[in-house]
Amino acid sequence: MNEREENREAVEGVAAAFLDQPMEIDERMPFILHHPFLNTPVAVIPPDRTLDLRHREEQDAYRNWMRKVLRGKDASYILTLLQKPYRLAFLKYIRPHVGKEHFGRLLVHTWPTVEAVTTDPNVSRDDIVEMFRSVPKDALMEEDLRRAYQRLPETFFVYRGVSSHNEAARRAVSWTSDICQAQWFATRFHGAGTIWQAKIRKRQVLALIDSREKELIIDMPKGKRYTCIDPYDEEAVRQAACKAVRLQQGR
Numbered sequence: 001m002n003e004r005e006e007n008r009e010a011v012e013g014v015a016a017a018f019l020d021q022p023m024e025i026d027e028r029m030p031f032i033l034h035h036p037f038l039n040t041p042v043a044v045i046p047p048d049r050t051l052d053l054r055h056r057e058e059q060d061a062y063r064n065w066m067r068k069v070l071r072g073k074d075a076s077y078i079l080t081l082l083q084k085p086y087r088l089a090f091l092k093y094i095r096p097h098v099g100k101e102h103f104g105r106l107l108v109h110t111w112p113t114v115e116a117v118t119t120d121p122n123v124s125r126d127d128i129v130e131m132f133r134s135v136p137k138d139a140l141m142e143e144d145l146r147r148a149y150q151r152l153p154e155t156f157f158v159y160r161g162v163s164s165h166n167e168a169a170r171r172a173v174s175w176t177s178d179i180c181q182a183q184w185f186a187t188r189f190h191g192a193g194t195i196w197q198a199k200i201r202k203r204q205v206l207a208l209i210d211s212r213e214k215e216l217i218i219d220m221p222k223g224k225r226y227t228c229i230d231p232y233d234e235e236a237v238r239q240a241a242c243k244a245v246r247l248q249q250g251r
Contacts, residue, residue, distance in 0.1 A: 006075055010097035015070050015078045018090060019063055023053055036086040037066065075102075079110055087114055089122035091131060104139035107131055111209055118169035128173050129219050132206040140207040152202050157244040158216060160196045161185030161231065171220045173206075178214040179229075179241050186231035196226040197240055199247070 018036040025041055026032040033041045033053060041053040045065040051058040070078065075094055079087055087110050095103055114120075117128070132140065141149060158175040159182035166172070176182050179195065186193030200218060209215040229236050 005099045006094070006102055007097040008072065008074060011075050011078065011094050012070055012073065014090065014093045014097070015073075016067065017093075018082070018086060019066050019070070023059055025054060036082055036090075038062075039083055075106055076109075079106065084113060084115055085120065086122065088117070088120060088128070088131075092123055092127055095131065095134065100135050101139040103131075104135035107135065108140055108207065108209060116166075117174060118166045118172050125169070125171055125173060128217075129206065132173075132217050133219075137207060145208040149205065149208050152205065153248050154202050155199060156202075156248060157197055157199055157240075158218060159198075159240075161187070161193060162196060163189055163191060163193045170226075171222065171224070173217050173219070175216050175218050175220075176214045177216060179237060179244070181214060183231045183237055193231050195229040195231050195237070195240075197229055198224055198226050 021036055023038065023041075024034040026034060031040065033039060038053070043051045043053060043062050045051060045062065049061075051062050053059050053062060069081075075090075075098060079090065082090055091103070091107060091110060098106065117123075118125075137149065138146065156177065157179075158177055159179045160172060160175050161182035161184065162169075163186060175198075179197075182195045186195050198220065200220070204218050204220065206217040206219055209217060227240075229240050231237065
C-alpha cells in the first residue's frame, strides 16, 4: 500500500464494527439515540420502510441495510455517514490501513467538522497528537498553509478561548494565533470565560488547519503555564495583542 492508498476491506471492517455498536436511547431525552451512524430512534430504509429502532428486529433490519451501503466504500464516504462525535475515533482505528498522505487529508478535512474534541471519550489528547505526528507536515497542509507555517517566528504567543464546559482541558491541542478569535470562543455563550495565553516554540506546532480562524494544532508540554486574560476586558485584550507584536519584533 502506498502513501495515497487505503485498504478498503480493512476500512470497511472498522465501519462494520462501529455499525455493530449498541443503539442506546437517551434516558432523559428519548427522542435521541446514541450510535455511530444514528442520532434518532427512527430511520427510513429503501424502498420506503420506517424503522422503530427501539425494537431489536428493527435494529437488525437497519444494520443489514447499512452493511450493503458500506460495501466497497472508501473512508471519505464512510466519514460522511458517521455522526460527528465518532469521526475521530473512526480515523484512529483506520490509521494502520491508510497511507500517510491519504490519512493526512482525511484528518484535516474531518477536523473542522468535529465538535467538543476536548471531551471526546473515545479519543484522548495523546491519540490526537499521535495522529497528527504520524503524518508529514507537507501532507497536512495545503500550499497557503505551508507558507504560513514557514513564516511563523521561532517563538510566539498563542491563545485559546475557554468556558466552563472545556476549561479542564489544560493540554488541549487546538489554539489560535489570533487573540480576537480566542475572545470570540471565550464569550460566545455569553457567560464566564477566559482567554489562555501561552508562549510556544514553532517546533511545537503540528499543523495549521484554518487560515480564517488561524487555528494551530499544538503539542503543549506538560506543566505549561498560561496567562489568563479576561475576554470582557478590552484593554487587557489590547495589551496582550501589543505584547505579542513586541515579541515578534524582538523587543
